[in-house]
Amino acid sequence: MQELSVRHLLGIKDITPQDIQLIFETADNFKDVLNRPIKKVPSLRDITIANVFFENSTRTRLSFELAEKRLSADVINFSSSSSSVKKGETLLDTVNNILAMKVDMIVMRHSSPGAPHFLSRHINANIVNAGDGTHEHPTQALLDTFSIRERLGDVAGKKVVIIGDILHSRVALSNIFALQKLGAEVMVCGPITLLPKHIKELGVKVELDVRKALAWCDVANVLRIQLERQQMKYFPSLREYTLYYGIDKKLLDSLDKEIVLMHPGPINRGVELSSDAADSHHSIILNQVENGVAIRMAVLYLLASKQ
Ligand code: CP
Numbered sequence: 504m505q506e507l508s509v510r511h512l513l514g515i516k517d518i519t520p521q522d523i524q525l526i527f528e529t530a531d532n533f534k535d536v537l538n539r540p541i542k543k544v545p546s547l548r549d550i551t552i553a554n555v556f557f558e559n560s561t562r563t564r565l566s567f568e569l570a571e572k573r574l575s576a577d578v579i580n581f582s583s584s585s586s587s588v589k590k591g592e593t594l595l596d597t598v599n600n601i602l603a604m605k606v607d608m609i610v611m612r613h614s615s616p617g618a619p620h621f622l623s624r625h626i627n628a629n630i631v632n633a634g635d636g637t638h639e640h641p642t643q644a645l646l647d648t649f650s651i652r653e654r655l656g657d658v659a660g661k662k663v664v665i666i667g668d669i670l671h672s673r674v675a676l677s678n679i680f681a682l683q684k685l686g687a688e689v690m691v692c693g694p695i696t697l698l699p700k701h702i703k704e705l706g707v708k709v710e711l712d713v714r715k716a717l718a719w720c721d722v723a724n725v726l727r728i729q730l731e732r733q734q735m736k737y738f739p740s741l742r743e744y745t746l747y748y749g750i751d752k753k754l755l756d757s758l759d760k761e762i763v764l765m766h767p768g769p770i771n772r773g774v775e776l777s778s779d780a781a782d783s784h785h786s787i788i789l790n791q792v793e794n795g796v797a798i799r800m801a802v803l804y805l806l807a808s809k810q
């Protein structure tokens with residue numbers, strides 16, 4: 504059996520193109536399972552997984568929980584807002600107490616970049632990073648690139664623009680790594696204040712004009728403005744952001760070609776995307792969510808075999 508090169512999925516930066524292909528091929532099989540009347544396999548019947556979320560989530564938490572249940576794992580859910588973290592318990596004590604209950608794998612979302620990397624140096628269980636602050640969100644990038652492959656046949660050679668708040672986005676960084684490892688050309692587009700100063704060092708193109716970016720690309724992955732991570736004003740108003748960077752159906756229809764429109768969610772409708780664009784035939788947003796379950800099944804299954 505082929506194996507991943509890593510014991511934990513901490514970031515796309517740490518994995519190889521071969522790892523990504525293995526995850527995709529495994530996810531293809533699990534997607535077939537998910538389309539059967541009985542959507543469950545016994546693969547992780549003896550494994551217990553804790554979903555440890557220190558930050559809000561809808562898609563990622565539910566998608567991991569469903570993936571774990573479809574693999575027949577035992578699942579426990581931890582949310583920091585209703586936990587003893589509020590009484591001053593440290594991250595390591597919290598996780599060690601969870602592991603003392605014979606838990607095998609930890610899926611963790613945390614607001615601090617590097618929190619899962621820190622844990623990986625102190626515990627033995629496999630760790631999956633479900634988003635660490637502004638750093639990485641590896642399973643999001645895997646499901647995004649898997650969805651591009653599904654829609655366009657391949658990721659290699661495709662032109663993908665990531666539009667919006669690149670500065671605060673873990674989705675952007677993980678997507679840049681994944682797209683480049685799979686041979687895509689990557690552009691970032693947004694107000695100059697929302698682009699990291701040294702972003703070109705990652706080998707991406709930079710474009711400030713959203714119309715030019717859309718004219719260049721095969722795929723546009725549109726991001727939300729992460730107001731909760733912004734300590735200062737990066738642009739005059741949301742209204743102005745929408746005027747210059749908002750994407751609507753009229754703008755998509757004005758292109759002389761079809762493009763694929765993506766968004767990791769949650770969407771702020773009427774800000775970065777209008778409803779008529781988000782719900783148009785260009786959009787694969789709900790396909791991304793559907794594919795998230797198969798991708799997370801693949802990641803958990805492959806990591807469990809590395810215990
Ligand atoms: N895409 C994503 O991470 O969404 P959630 O924050 O709802 O998990």
